[in-house]
Amino acid sequence: MIENYTDIGASTPEAIKISRKSRELISSIIGDRSLEDRITQRCVIATGDPSTAEIMRFQNDPFQAGLKALERGAPIYVDIKMVQAGVLKKGHTSPIEAFIDKGDELAASRGITRTSAGVLALNEKLSGSIVVI
Structure with missing residues (x-):
């Protein structure tokens, strides 16, 4: 233990x-x-x-990568607002944003979910961030 x-x-x-x-x-x-x-x-x-x-599976030492990301204040992206509300705001200064609402026009034009469109819309911002689904 x-x-x-x-x-x-x-x-x-x-x-x-x-x-x-x-x-x-x-x-x-x-x-x-x-x-x-x-x-x-x-x-x-x-x-x-x-x-x-x-x-659940863990690969490539996610704990150290996550801790380093939090130390540098990397953004935390979550799939939906309910998950956003559940992420603790203690112990880090990372901003927390939801994918949903980030790509509404893309979702409508492609016929995909708003969350999927949000991931696509934020694509370049995701490198080095923490993603919570």
């Missing part, structure tokens, strides 16, 4: 207690051996679906 882990989203005694209980339950299902396990736990908690763990 990774010691001294703190859920930076939990700031009240009740929230910390709930976070710890959730982590205990999920770590008994997922494991608690690595950073990958911690991220997987968080995704399972967020979705409420343990099968999420079965589809």
